[in-house]
Every structure is written in C-alpha cells, then in structure tokens.
Amino acid sequence: MKQMVLVSGGAGYIGSHTAVELIEAGYDVVVADNLSNSDMSGVEGVRKITGVDVPFVQVDCCDKEALRRLFEQYEFGSVIHFAAFKAVGESVADPMKYYRNNLLSMMNIVDLMREFGRENIVFSSSATVYGEADELPVTEQTPRKPATSAYGNTKQMCEDILRDAVTAYEGLKGIALRYFNPIGAHPSALIGELPRGVPQNLVPFITQTAAGVRECLSVFGNDYPTPDGSCLRDYIDVVDLAKAHVVAISRMVENKNKAKYEIFNVGTGNGVSVLELVERFEKVNSLKLNYKIAPRRAGDVVAIWADTSLANEELGWRAERDLDDTLRSAWAWEKNIRGIK
Numbered sequence: 001m002k003q004m005v006l007v008s009g010g011a012g013y014i015g016s017h018t019a020v021e022l023i024e025a026g027y028d029v030v031v032a033d034n035l036s037n038s039d040m041s042g043v044e045g046v047r048k049i050t051g052v053d054v055p056f057v058q059v060d061c062c063d064k065e066a067l068r069r070l071f072e073q074y075e076f077g078s079v080i081h082f083a084a085f086k087a088v089g090e091s092v093a094d095p096m097k098y099y100r101n102n103l104l105s106m107m108n109i110v111d112l113m114r115e116f117g118r119e120n121i122v123f124s125s126s127a128t129v130y131g132e133a134d135e136l137p138v139t140e141q142t143p144r145k146p147a148t149s150a151y152g153n154t155k156q157m158c159e160d161i162l163r164d165a166v167t168a169y170e171g172l173k174g175i176a177l178r179y180f181n182p183i184g185a186h187p188s189a190l191i192g193e194l195p196r197g198v199p200q201n202l203v204p205f206i207t208q209t210a211a212g213v214r215e216c217l218s219v220f221g222n223d224y225p226t227p228d229g230s231c232l233r234d235y236i237d238v239v240d241l242a243k244a245h246v247v248a249i250s251r252m253v254e255n256k257n258k259a260k261y262e263i264f265n266v267g268t269g270n271g272v273s274v275l276e277l278v279e280r281f282e283k284v285n286s287l288k289l290n291y292k293i294a295p296r297r298a299g300d301v302v303a304i305w306a307d308t309s310l311a312n313e314e315l316g317w318r319a320e321r322d323l324d325d326t327l328r329s330a331w332a333w334e335k336n337i338r339g340i341k
Contacts, residue, residue, distance in 0.1 A: 003253050004028040004075060008061055008109065009082030011035060013193045014124065014182055016042035017242040018080060020191070023050040025246045030074045032067075033083065034060040037196055045191035061105035064112070071116045078120035078249050081109050084158075087200040088128070088149045088299040095150035102154035103161070110165045113172060120252035122245055123162050125176040127234070127267070127304050128152030136271070137234075137307040140178070140263045149299035159263070166260040173260050175248045180234035180267035180306050182241050184326035185333035192333030193238075202274060203235075203327075206281050207334035209289055218294035219274050224302045230274035232303035234267035237321035237329075241266055247315045258314070267306030268319040277327075284324045285331045 005022055009015045010031030019029050023046070031043055031054055043056045055074070059066045061083045084102045085091065091098040106123070113121060129152060130138045131145025147153040159176050166174045183203040185192030199205045209217040222229035244266045251257050272280075282289055312318045335341070 002026060002028050003077050004030060005249060006030050006032060006070070006074065006076040006079045007082065008032045008079065008105070009084065009124075011038040011040065011042040011056070012082060013042075014238060014241060015082040016046050016191045017186060017238045018245045019046045019054060020049050020186065021239070021242040021246045022249070023052050023054070025250070027246070027249070030055045030057065030076060032057045032059050032061070032070055034058060037085070038194070041194065042191055045186070048190050049186065049188050061108055062101060064108045067108050067112055071112045071118070077118055078122070078253065079109060079113060079118065080122045080124070080245050080249065081106065082124045084124070084154070086151060088151050089200060089297060091149045091151035092298050098150040098154050103157055106158045106161055110161065110172075114169055117171065119171055119173055120249060121162065121172070121174045122248045123158060123174060123176045125159055125178045126152065126155045127178055127180045127265070127306065129156045129159065129178060130304060132301045133304060136303060137269060137305050138265065139307040140265055140310055148301060163261045173252050173257060175252065175257070175261075176263045177244055177248060177266050178263060179241055180236050180265075180304070182238045183235045183330060184237045184239070184321070185329045186239060187329060189329070189332040189336040192330065192337070194337065202277065203330050206278060206289060207330050209291070210285070210287055210331065211334050211338045211340060213338070215290065217278070217289055217291035219278065219291055220294050220300060221296035222275070222293045226273060226303055228273050228275045231300055232271040232273050232305065234270060234305035235272055235277060235323065235326070236267050236319055237326040240319045240321050244311065244315065244317050247317045251315065264311040264315060265306040265308050266311060267308055269306055269308045271303060271305035272323070280324065281327045281331070284327050
C-alpha cells in the first residue's frame with residue numbers, strides 16, 4: 001500500500017510544490033489548510049500538474065477537534081507541517097498572534113499523531129533560528145541565537161517541542177528542515193508564490209513591480225557591512241526545496257534515519273545579495289525594474305547562507321536548479337497569473 005502523507009498548509013507556496021513532488025514520487029497526499037494566507041488556486045494547480053484529484057480539507061490546525069476529524073478520516077502515516085504564519089515584520093508588530101497560532105498548531109499535530117499512532121513528521125523550520133550568526137556559512141551545529149522576530153522564535157520553539165516529543169514518546173520520529181530563502185515557481189507556471197496583499201518576500205515584490213502591480217520595489221538598506229551594502233541571503237529554488245521534504249519523508253518511512261530527531265539545512269550554500277538578485281532578475285528576463293533604497297527593516301539579519309554538506313551526504317539531496325532558471329520561472333508564473341504575454 002502506498003504511504004499517505006498529510007501536508008498541513010498544503011495550499012500555500014511551499015506546501016503546494018511539495019504536494020506535487022510527493023505525488024510524483026509515488027505518495028498519496030491529503031492537503032489541509034485554513035486558507036488564511038492562500039486560496040484554492042494552489043490545490044487546483046497541484047491537481048492540474050499531477051492529474052491527481054488530491055483530497056483537500058479546509059481546517060485550522062489550532063482547532064484540535066476539527067483536526068481530530070481529519071485524523072479519523074484519513075490513514076496517513078506521515079505529516080509535513082507547514083501551517084504557520086510567516087511574515088517577519090508582522091510578527092514583530094503582533095507577536096501574540098504568532099505565538100498563539102504557530103505553537104498551538106504544532107502541539108495539536110504532535111498530540112494527534114501520538115493519539116492515532118502516526119509515526120513521521122517533517123517540520124518546516126527556518127534559517128531564522130540562527131539569528132545573526134557569528135560564522136558563515138551556518139551548519140546544523142551553529143548555535144541558535146536569540147531570534148530577531150517572534151516568527152523566528154516560534155520556529156525555535158517548535159523545533160524544541162518536536163525534539164522533546166520524539167525523545168519522550170515511543171513511535172514518533174521527526175526531521176526539522178531549516179530552509180533559507182525559497183524563490184521561484186514550478187516550471188509549468190501553474191503554481192508559484194501568491195502573497196495576499198503586499199508581499200513580504202523579495203521575489204514576489206520584484207515580479208509584481210515588473211508586472212506593474214507595484215509602482216516601485218524597495219530594497220531595505222544599502223549600508224550593511226556587505227560587498228554592495230545590501231543583505232546577503234541563500235536563495236533556494238522552491239522545487240529543490242520541495243524535493244528535500246520528499247527525501248526526508250522517505251528516510252523515515254524506510255527507517256534510514258540515524259536518530260529519532262534530525263535537523264538538516266536546506267539551501268544552496270551561496271550567499272547572494274538583494275541588489276545582485278534584482279540585477280540578475282532584470283538581466284535574465286530582459287527588463288528594467290523601478291527600485292529605490294529604503295531604510296533597514298526590523299528583524300532582518302545582515303547575512304546568512306547555508307552549509308548544506310549534511311543534507312548532501314545524509315539525504316543524498318542537493319540544490320540543482322540554476323538561479324537564473326529560478327528567476328525566469330518566477331517571472332513566467334507572475335505573467336501567467338496576470339495574463340501578460
């Protein structure tokens with residue numbers, strides 16, 4: 001029997017791409033999402049790409065009884081938990097919203113996995129757990145610094161909840177994937193990043209500016225201690241990132257994990273500056289962007305990129321898509337949803 005995987009937050013950006021890769025790897029998938037920061041277009045895109053009528057349940061993971069009904073209805077053995085609020089700036093302004101949602105949803109998932117005997121969980125963590133690292137690139141052993149936002153803090157706390165749970169409870173295994181900056185879209189241009197309201201991430205802001213939806217792109221800070229003064233980040237293609245989740249699930253299903261709880265960095269290993277990314281987008285898509293330098297943004301670290309050797313060696317996973325191809329895919333997706341030829 002094919003293993004079934006619950007993808008919480010599966011209507012969202014990374015969740016929808018991961019659902020596609022799971023299905024293409026031979027897994028059955030059920031998508032759960034409360035649609036607070038997404039809509040059904042992600043699920044419809046997954047169905048179109050795969051030709052599979054993926055079951056979808058609208059449920060808030062903070063509603064334990066509603067979530068219990070989902071566990072009763074579907075016999076999944078593994079969970080990939082994406083469902084969370086994720087805007088760094090908003091989390092600084094409204095921390096309680098983030099603590100309430102992100103921690104409670106994680107605890108409910110773990111509780112119900114124990115109750116129903118479901119074994120494997122992949123947690124969607126983040127490079128924000130490293131804060132402002134003393135040494136770069138960061139490895140999985142790099143000390144976690146105090147987070148610069150409530151969002152980053154919830155990622156640290158959820159990692160700790162997962163670590164303590166799998167240590168204490170028999171029959172539970174967990175992998176936390178710490179990812180860096182996911183960008184791009186599926187090559188089909190049928191799914192991609194579709195933020196509600198003003199984008200919080202760089203690439204959707206770039207593509208919306210290119211499409212004329214936004215008048216001007218703001219680059220937050222050009223006075224950082226970096227080669228061109230803008231922040232350095234590790235930009236990973238969302239399809240590469242999605243594939244890392246499939247490999248993590250397979251590792252646990254096949255009992256290849258070395259410990260009950262494991263952590264892996266998922267990035268490219270390259271630091272690229274914000275201004276460099278803007279210029280590469282312009283070059284590969286043959287356009288000019290209207291952008292301006294704006295003040296620094298609360299919660300942003302100066303520079304971070306990954307050492308991915310552990311994921312490369314242990315998971316047999318590595319980032320493969322070229323950055324230029326990724327930036328082309330982001331623009332193809334934006335053009336598709338805007339009806340631009």
